[in-house]
Amino acid sequence: MKTKLLSSNKLVLAVVCIALLLILLDIFMAFFISPLVRGARLSEPVIIVGQMVANKLLFSQKIFYLHVPVALSSFIALLFTAVFSIRYLIKRDPLDDMRAYSCTEIALVFVLATMASGILWTRFEWGSWWVWEPRLTTYFILTLMVLAYFVLRLNIEDADREASFAAVFGILAFINVPISFFVTRIVPSSIHPVIFRTDSGLSSSMLIPFIAGMIGCLLLSFVLYKLRISLKKSDFELQQVKEEFESLYKKRLKEKRVVGDK
Amino acid sequence: MDPLLLEAYSTVISAVPFVVGAYILIWVALAVFVGASYIKARRIQKELDALKSSLEHLKEDRSKRA
Amino acid sequence: MFTKFLALLKKDLLLEARSKTVLSSMLIYALLVLTIYGAALSQTADNFDILQVSSGLLWALIVFTSLIGLNKTFSHEGEAGALYALLLAPFEKSLVFLSKLCANFIFLVLLEVIVVPLFYFFFLQTSSLSVQSVLLILPLLLGNVGIAGVGTLLASITQRSKSGDILLAILLVPLIFPLLLACVSASAAVIIGSAELMEGFMRSCGIAFSYDAIMLAASYALYEFVLRP
Numbered sequence: 001m002k003t004k005l006l007s008s009n010k011l012v013l014a015v016v017c018i019a020l021l022l023i024l025l026d027i028f029m030a031f032f033i034s035p036l037v038r039g040a041r042l043s044e045p046v047i048i049v050g051q052m053v054a055n056k057l058l059f060s061q062k063i064f065y066l067h068v069p070v071a072l073s074s075f076i077a078l079l080f081t082a083v084f085s086i087r088y089l090i091k092r093d094p095l096d097d098m099r100a101y102s103c104t105e106i107a108l109v110f111v112l113a114t115m116a117s118g119i120l121w122t123r124f125e126w127g128s129w130w131v132w133e134p135r136l137t138t139y140f141i142l143t144l145m146v147l148a149y150f151v152l153r154l155n156i157e158d159a160d161r162e163a164s165f166a167a168v169f170g171i172l173a174f175i176n177v178p179i180s181f182f183v184t185r186i187v188p189s190s191i192h193p194v195i196f197r198t199d200s201g202l203s204s205s206m207l208i209p210f211i212a213g214m215i216g217c218l219l220l221s222f223v224l225y226k227l228r229i230s231l232k233k234s235d236f237e238l239q240q241v242k243e244e245f246e247s248l249y250k251k252r253l254k255e256k257r258v259v260g261d262k
Numbered sequence: 263m264d265p266l267l268l269e270a271y272s273t274v275i276s277a278v279p280f281v282v283g284a285y286i287l288i289w290v291a292l293a294v295f296v297g298a299s300y301i302k303a304r305r306i307q308k309e310l311d312a313l314k315s316s317l318e319h320l321k322e323d324r325s326k327r328a
Numbered sequence: 329m330f331t332k333f334l335a336l337l338k339k340d341l342l343l344e345a346r347s348k349t350v351l352s353s354m355l356i357y358a359l360l361v362l363t364i365y366g367a368a369l370s371q372t373a374d375n376f377d378i379l380q381v382s383s384g385l386l387w388a389l390i391v392f393t394s395l396i397g398l399n400k401t402f403s404h405e406g407e408a409g410a411l412y413a414l415l416l417a418p419f420e421k422s423l424v425f426l427s428k429l430c431a432n433f434i435f436l437v438l439l440e441v442i443v444v445p446l447f448y449f450f451f452l453q454t455s456s457l458s459v460q461s462v463l464l465i466l467p468l469l470l471g472n473v474g475i476a477g478v479g480t481l482l483a484s485i486t487q488r489s490k491s492g493d494i495l496l497a498i499l500l501v502p503l504i505f506p507l508l509l510a511c512v513s514a515s516a517a518v519i520i521g522s523a524e525l526m527e528g529f530m531r532s533c534g535i536a537f538s539y540d541a542i543m544l545a546a547s548y549a550l551y552e553f554v555l556r557p
Contacts, residue, residue: 027285062281063280063281063284063285066284066285066288067284067288070288089550089553105295109291109292109295112291113287113288113291113292116284116287116288116291117284117285117287117288120280120281120283120284120287121280121284123280124276124277124280124281141502141505141506144498144501144502145502145503147498148498148499148502151495151498151499152485152486152489152495152498152499155489155490155491155495156488156489157489157490161488164553164554165485165554167553168481168485168550168553168554169482169485169499171546171550172478172481172503172543172546172547172550173502173503175542175543175546176502176503176506176543179506179539179542179543180505180506183506183509183510183535183539184506184509186531186535187509187510187513187531187532187535188513188517188525188527188528188531188532220292224292224295224296224299227296227299227303228299230303231299231302231303231306234303234306234307234310235306237310238306238309238310238313241310241313241314241317242313244317245313245316245317245320248317248320248321248324249320252320252323252324255327
């Protein structure tokens with residue numbers, strides 16, 4: 001079915017290739033071309049490949065080249081969930097509901113990938129697998145909200161209500177994302193000072209792989225979205241064919257009985 | 263090796279498993295998602311084909327009788 | 329329009345005054361949570377500075393109890409088809425939302441009037457509370473508005489589902505989390521009361537206020553899509 005889906009849409013196939021190429025470019029450049037980021041100061045500067053280096057060189061920062069594009073893609077997926085949810089509430093087109101559902105599925109995958117890579121990054125940076133720091137906390141809340149969306153969808157019986165309620169929650173969840181993002185960073189903590197990371201400007205050798213990865217992830221999420229929504233459409237078609245079959249079968253049974261009586 | 267260089271690169275070796283692990287986990291999540299979607303799509307397609315052929319069968323039957 | 333709103337509110341409050349199910353359930357539950365806190369904190373050393381955790385414990389108590397209360401204020405609407413009658417009546421749907429919100433808010437405030445002194449009675453008597461502790465009223469009120477606002481909307485959604493109670497918790501807690509962070513921070517600042525913390529107090533209250541404004545506006549706008557037969 002996947003080959004049937006993809007080959008029937010040459011555009012999708014092309015997009016998948018571009019997406020994967022871009023991500024591979026991102027990873028390749030991240031590991032082989034981008035310079036290592038500077039960490040704690042060394043006791044004495046040292047000369048490496050003709051350049052004066054005064055800080056330790058960090059390898060763990062390389063996670064950022066794929067972790068952040070994946071994280072941002074999940075955020076954009078949720079944005080589209082909210083957009084399609086709003087459209088559904090206004091126009092009541094069941095296709096919009098399917099679209100919102102698919103976008104949230106994409107968001108789920110990317111959020112889980114973000115959490116996994118984020119936990120590993122935290123383990124290395126802070127020494128423990130979990131710290132209640134702004135980034136992880138925000139993404140944890142995001143994970144909980146996306147999971148809550150699915151729990152909600154699976155627990156409401158009436159299909160019509162399920163769509164409306166899911167749309168309402170999707171919109172609220174999306175509104176909550178920037179709120180969480182800012183509150184976790186701005187809330188004054190009486191005990192733990194929040195360390196704000198000042199991102200110095202990215203040099204081009206770091207910017208290019210990052211942007212390549214970003215575009216690659218966005219294209220990849222688009223393709224995955226298309227995959228999920230075609231799945232939903234064929235499921236819908238299946239339900240319709242089932243209904244048609246059942247009604248025709250019942251008619252046939254009736255006819256048989258009539259003939260039998262005669 | 264020069265002790266200063268050692269110090270400069272001191273965090274690298276211990277970092278490698280985490281970095282590699284992070285990348286692998288991201289790809290695993292994506293692969294699981296695509297795999298699950300593919301399996302479900304195949305099942306739906308099989309059911310759809312089976313139902314459609316039965317439907318055709320029924321319709322032929324009815325037109326034969328009529 | 330205001331009289332209609334008052335009528336709706338009066339109906340909810342009268343119902344509660346007669347049956348007293350909501351408040352009594354919330355109160356008993358809060359008492360039980362305090363008891364569990366007693367067990368949980370029983371092993372702390374004599375010089376344990378409970379002021380540091382007291383704000384968090386208090387807000388955890390409030391959130392858990394509010395889940396009980398929110399579920400209950402909607403349960404009696406489902407019985408006897410009262411909700412259908414409400415929808416047929418010529419009320420604007422937003423008024424229903426506002427009246428329910430106010431009812432939930434009032435219940436939370438009444439609960440806290442009893443529970444916060446109880447919390448002090450059980451846990452804070454040996455510590456020196458700062459003078460500004462009275463300012464605790466502000467984060468409490470802001471938190472109540474937020475919990476009541478988002479909670480009313482979500483309770484309308486979950487009330488008719490299979491696993492209504494737990495579903496409300498699953499939906500509410502992630503949405504309410506930023507508000508919780510702000511309120512816990514503000515309450516801690518007020519309870520501990522040192523000078524630097526007080527600057528943080530106004531900032532946290534500002535954050536809680538913005539959260540309330542945004543989420544309440546969103547809930548108000550979205551409520552009409554939720555209240556359908």
